[in-house]
Amino acid sequence: xxxxxxxxxxxxxxxxxxxxxxxxxxxxxxxxxxxxxxxxxxxxxxxxxxxxxxxxxxxxxxxxxxxxxxxxxxxxxxxxxxxxxxxxxxxxxxxxxxxxxxxxxxxxxxxxxxxxxxxxxxxxxxxxxxxxxxxxxxxxxxxxxxxxxxxxxxxxxxxxxxxxxxxxxxxxxxxxxxxxxxxxxxxxxxxxxxxxxxx
Amino acid sequence: xxxxxxxxxxxxxxxxxxxxxxxxxxxxxxxxxxxxxxxxxxxxxxxxxxxxxxxxxxxxxxxxxxxxxxxxxxxxxxxxxxxxxxxxxxxxxxxxxxxxxxxxxxxxxxxxxxxxxxxxxxxxxxxxxxxxxxxxxxxxxxxxxxxxxxxxxxxxxxxxxxxxxxxxxxxxxxxxxxxxxxxxxxxxxxxxxxxxxxx
Amino acid sequence: xxxxxxxxxxxxxxxxxxxxxxxxxxxxxxxxxxxxxxxxxxxxxxxxxxxxxxxxxxxxxxxxxxxxxxxxxxxxxxxxxxxxxxxxxxxxxxxxxxxxxxxxxxxxxxxxxxxxxxxxxxxxxxxxxxxxxxxxxxxxxxxxxxxxxxxxxxxxxxxxxxxxxxxxxxxxxxxxxxxxxxxxxxxxxxxxxxxxxxx
Amino acid sequence: xxxxxxxxxxxxxxxxxxxxxxxxxxxxxxxxxxxxxxxxxxxxxxxxxxxxxxxxxxxxxxxxxxxxxxxxxxxxxxxxxxxxxxxxxxxxxxxxxxxxxxxxxxxxxxxxxxxxxxxxxxxxxxxxxxxxxxxxxxxxxxxxxxxxxxxxxxxxxxxxxxxxxxxxxxxxxxxxxxxxxxxxxxxxxxxxxxxxxxx
DNA sequence: CCTTAAGCGAGACGGTACGTCCAGTCTTTTA
DNA sequence: TAAAAGACTGGACGTACCGTCTCGCTTAAGG
Numbered sequence: 001x002x003x004x005x006x007x008x009x010x011x012x013x014x015x016x017x018x019x020x021x022x023x024x025x026x027x028x029x030x031x032x033x034x035x036x037x038x039x040x041x042x043x044x045x046x047x048x049x050x051x052x053x054x055x056x057x058x059x060x061x062x063x064x065x066x067x068x069x070x071x072x073x074x075x076x077x078x079x080x081x082x083x084x085x086x087x088x089x090x091x092x093x094x095x096x097x098x099x100x101x102x103x104x105x106x107x108x109x110x111x112x113x114x115x116x117x118x119x120x121x122x123x124x125x126x127x128x129x130x131x132x133x134x135x136x137x138x139x140x141x142x143x144x145x146x147x148x149x150x151x152x153x154x155x156x157x158x159x160x161x162x163x164x165x166x167x168x169x170x171x172x173x174x175x176x177x178x179x180x181x182x183x184x185x186x187x188x189x190x191x192x193x194x195x196x197x198x199x
Numbered sequence: 200x201x202x203x204x205x206x207x208x209x210x211x212x213x214x215x216x217x218x219x220x221x222x223x224x225x226x227x228x229x230x231x232x233x234x235x236x237x238x239x240x241x242x243x244x245x246x247x248x249x250x251x252x253x254x255x256x257x258x259x260x261x262x263x264x265x266x267x268x269x270x271x272x273x274x275x276x277x278x279x280x281x282x283x284x285x286x287x288x289x290x291x292x293x294x295x296x297x298x299x300x301x302x303x304x305x306x307x308x309x310x311x312x313x314x315x316x317x318x319x320x321x322x323x324x325x326x327x328x329x330x331x332x333x334x335x336x337x338x339x340x341x342x343x344x345x346x347x348x349x350x351x352x353x354x355x356x357x358x359x360x361x362x363x364x365x366x367x368x369x370x371x372x373x374x375x376x377x378x379x380x381x382x383x384x385x386x387x388x389x390x391x392x393x394x395x396x397x398x
Numbered sequence: 399x400x401x402x403x404x405x406x407x408x409x410x411x412x413x414x415x416x417x418x419x420x421x422x423x424x425x426x427x428x429x430x431x432x433x434x435x436x437x438x439x440x441x442x443x444x445x446x447x448x449x450x451x452x453x454x455x456x457x458x459x460x461x462x463x464x465x466x467x468x469x470x471x472x473x474x475x476x477x478x479x480x481x482x483x484x485x486x487x488x489x490x491x492x493x494x495x496x497x498x499x500x501x502x503x504x505x506x507x508x509x510x511x512x513x514x515x516x517x518x519x520x521x522x523x524x525x526x527x528x529x530x531x532x533x534x535x536x537x538x539x540x541x542x543x544x545x546x547x548x549x550x551x552x553x554x555x556x557x558x559x560x561x562x563x564x565x566x567x568x569x570x571x572x573x574x575x576x577x578x579x580x581x582x583x584x585x586x587x588x589x590x591x592x593x594x595x596x597x
Numbered sequence: 598x599x600x601x602x603x604x605x606x607x608x609x610x611x612x613x614x615x616x617x618x619x620x621x622x623x624x625x626x627x628x629x630x631x632x633x634x635x636x637x638x639x640x641x642x643x644x645x646x647x648x649x650x651x652x653x654x655x656x657x658x659x660x661x662x663x664x665x666x667x668x669x670x671x672x673x674x675x676x677x678x679x680x681x682x683x684x685x686x687x688x689x690x691x692x693x694x695x696x697x698x699x700x701x702x703x704x705x706x707x708x709x710x711x712x713x714x715x716x717x718x719x720x721x722x723x724x725x726x727x728x729x730x731x732x733x734x735x736x737x738x739x740x741x742x743x744x745x746x747x748x749x750x751x752x753x754x755x756x757x758x759x760x761x762x763x764x765x766x767x768x769x770x771x772x773x774x775x776x777x778x779x780x781x782x783x784x785x786x787x788x789x790x791x792x793x794x795x796x
Numbered sequence: 797c798c799t800t801a802a803g804c805g806a807g808a809c810g811g812t813a814c815g816t817c818c819a820g821t822c823t824t825t826t827a
Numbered sequence: 828t829a830a831a832a833g834a835c836t837g838g839a840c841g842t843a844c845c846g847t848c849t850c851g852c853t854t855a856a857g858g
Contacts, residue, residue, distance in 0.1 A: 570750065
C-alpha cells in the first residue's frame with residue numbers, strides 16, 4: 001500500500017477510467033477471471049495508482065457499483081406499501097440481472113474470505129439501503145398496513161433475501177414479473193386463506 | 200488432470216485425511232487463505248493425488264461438507280409442518296454456525312466465478328434437500344396446513360433464503376432460537392392480524 | 399528464495415538453457431538491460447525456477463561464465479615464464495574481448511554493491527586463477543627467472559590489473575598483440591636501461 | 598528531462614544539499630541501495646529538480662566526487678619522480694579508502710552498463726588526471742629518470758591500475774604504506790637484480 | 797511367487813498474478 | 828520561472844500458488 005496519499009491531488013480521469021474498466025471487464029470475463037493488472041491496462045492506469053487508492057479488487061468493484069448506481073435512490077412512497085415495494089424490488093431485480101449483478105456476485109464472494117470486504121459491503125451498500133427500506137416499512141406499520149410486532153429489519157430480510165438467494169445459487173430465474181405474486185405470499189402468509197365472507 | 204483413475208484402487212486413508220484437512224484448515228484460516236498445497240501438506244498427501252480425484256478446491260470442500268453431514272437427513276414428519284420446519288431450520292442454522300458454515304461460504308463464493316462449482320453445489324447439496332423439503336411441504340398442502348396456490352419451490356426459498364442471507368452478509372445473527380418467530384411471520388404474513396373473534 | 403531444493407532432481411536441460419540465455423542476452427543488450435524475466439522467457443524457464451537455483455542475476459552470470467570457460471585452464475609451463483605469461487595474458491585478453499567480457503563487466507559492477515557477489519566472484523574466478531598463476535610464478539622465481547623479494551601475489555596484480563583497468567575504464571584498447579611489449583616493461587622496469595656492454 | 602534550464606537561476610543551496618546527500622547516503626547504505634528519491638528526500642529537494650540538472654544517479658555521484666575532491670590537484674614536482682609518485686599514489690589510495698571510494702565504485706559499476714557514464718567518468722576524472730600524470734612522467738623521461746621507449750600512457754596504467762584492481766575486486770588491502778615498495782617493483786622490474794658491483 | 801501396472805508422496809517445473817519499488821514524467825502550488 | 832511536493836505511467840522485482848510433470852516406492856492382481 002502507499003502511505004496516505006492526498007485525495008485532493010487525485011487524478012479524476014484515472015479514477016473514472018479504472019472504475020469503468022472494472023465493470024466492463026468483470027461483465028465480460030467474470031469477476032474471478034479479471035486481474036488488477038488487466039484492469040490497469042484497460043484503464044490506461046498503472047497498478048501502483050490502483051493500489052494507491054483501493055486495497056483490493058473487491059474494494060474497486062464495490063466503488064464501481066456505488067458509482068454506477070449513483071446516490072442512494074430514495075425509497076418511493078405512494079402511500080401504498082405494496083406498490084412501493086413492487087417498484088423497488090423489481091428495480092433491484094433488474095439491476096442484478098445486468099452487468100452489476102456479475103460485479104455484485106464477485107464482491108459478495110470475496111466478502112466470504114475477507115472480513116474487511118464484508119464490512120465495506122454492508123456499510124456502503126446493504127445497510128444504507130436497508131435503513132431506507134426500514135423507514136418506509138415503519139411508515140407502513142404506522143399507517144396500519146403492516147404488523148407492528150415484526151421487526152422491520154426482519155421484514156427487510158424476508159423481502160430481499162430471496163432475490164439474493166436466486167442471484168447466488170441460480171436455482172430460479174430472477175424475473176421482476178414475479179415480484180407481485182411473491183409480495184402477496186409474504187404479506188398474506190403461507191397458511192390457507194380463510195373462506196371469504198359472503199356478502 | 201489424470202486420465203480416468205481407477206476408483207477401486209483408491210487409497211481411502213488418503214481420501215479421508217484430505218477431506219479432514221480441508222475442513223480443519225478452512226475452519227482455522229478461512230476458505231480463501233487455504234491453498235491446495237497446504238491441504239496436501241496437512242493431509243500428508245501429494246498435490247498430484249488431490250488433483251487426481253478433485254478438480255478444484257471447491258470440489259474438495261463440497262465433498263468434505265457432504266462427508267461431514269452424512270446421508271441426506273430425512274425430513275422429519277410429525278404431521279405438523281410448523282414443528283417439522285422448526286426442527287429442520289434450527290438444525291441447518293446450527294450446522295452453518297460451526298466450521299461447516301465457513302467451508303460452505305467458501306464454496307458459495309467460488310460458485311460465483313466457476314459455473315461448474317455452482318452446478319455441483321446445486322446438484323449435491325441444494326437440490327436434493329430442496330426436493331425433500333418440497334415433498335414435506337406438498338404433504339402439508341395436502342393436509343390443508345398450507346396454501347395450495349403457492350409453488351412449493353417458492354415456499355422453500357422463502358423459508359431458507361433468510362438463513363443464507365444472514366450467513367453471507369453477516370447482517371444479523373444466525374440463531375436457532377429465532378426460528379419459531381420467523382416461521383410464524385412466514386406462515387401468517389406481514390399484514391396486520393385481524394382482531395380475534397370474541398368468544 | 400525457495401527452501402533448499404534437491405539438486406539431484408534438478409532439470410539439467412533447464413539449467414543449460416538458462417545459462418545460455420544469460421550469455422546471449424547480456425552479449426546482445428548489455429548486462430544492465432537484461433532482466434531475469436527476459437532470461438526466463440528466452441530460456442523457456444520460469445522465474446521461480448531461476449530463483450530456486452540462483453540468488454541474483456550476478457550469480458547467474460557468474461555461473462554462466464564459469465560454465466563457458468570450463469575447467470580452470472592449467473597454467474602453461476614451457477620453462478620460460480615470459481612465453482607462458484604471454485600466452486596466458488593474451489588468452490585472457492581475447493576472452494574478455496568477446497561476449498564474456500560484457501558478462502564479466504556486469505558481474506564486477508554488481509559486486510560493487512553486493513558483497514556476496516564480490517565474494518563469489520573472488521572465490522570462483524579470481525582466486526583459483528590467481529593461485530595457479532602464483533604457483534607458476536613461484537616456479538619461475540625458483541628457476542632464477544624472477545626476483546625472489548617480490549610477493550607473487552603482487553606480481554599477479556601487476557601483470558593482470560592493467561587488463562581489467564582497460565576493460566572497465568575503456569581508456570585503451572584491449573589487444574593481445576600488445577602483451578609482449580607490456581611484459582617487457584613489467585619485467586625490466588621503467589628505469590632507463592643501462593648501456594649495453596660493448597663486445 | 599527538462600528542456601535546457603537556465604543555469605543562472607539555479608538554486609545553489611539545493612545543488613549543494615543534493616550533492617552532500619548523495620555522498621552521505623551512498624557512504625552509509627552503499628551505491629546500489631540508494632535511490633534518487635531517497636537523495637531528494639534527504640536533500641529536501643524534489644525529484645524533478647534533480648532530474649532537471651542531472652541525467653542519472655551516476656552523473657550525480659560523479660559531480661559529487663568532483664565537488665568533494667575539488668580542483669584537479671596539480672601533480673607535485675620536486676624533481677624526483679619517485680618521491681612525487683609516492684605522494685600522489687598514496688593520496689589517491691587514501692581518498693579511495695574513505696567514503697569517496699564507495700561512491701567511486703558505484704560510478705564505475707554504472708559505467709559498465711551505461712556508455713554515457715563511462716564517457717563522463719573518463720572525461721571528468723580519469724583523463725584530466727591521466728594527462729597531468731603523463732606530463733610529469735614526460736618531464737621525468739626528459740630528465741633521464743625514466744625510459745623513453747615506454748609510452749607515458751602505459752606507464753600511468755602500470756602505476757594506477759593496481760589501485761583500482763584492489764578497490765574493485767577487494768583482493769588485497771588498499772594501504773598507502775605499500776606504495777614505496779610497489780613503486781620500486783615497477784621501476785626496477787621483476788627480473789632478478791644483477792649483483793651489485795663491488796667497491 | 798513374481799512380475800507389473802497402478803496409486804502414492806515428494807517435489808521440481810512452466811506459468812500467471814500478486815503487491816511493492818523505483819525510474820522518470822507531469823501537474824499543482826508556493827516564493 | 829525555479830523549486831517542493833507528490834501523483835502519475837511503466838515495468839521489473841521477488842513471492843506464492845496453480846496445475847502438470849517426473850521420479851522412486853509401495854501395493855495389490857494376474858500370469
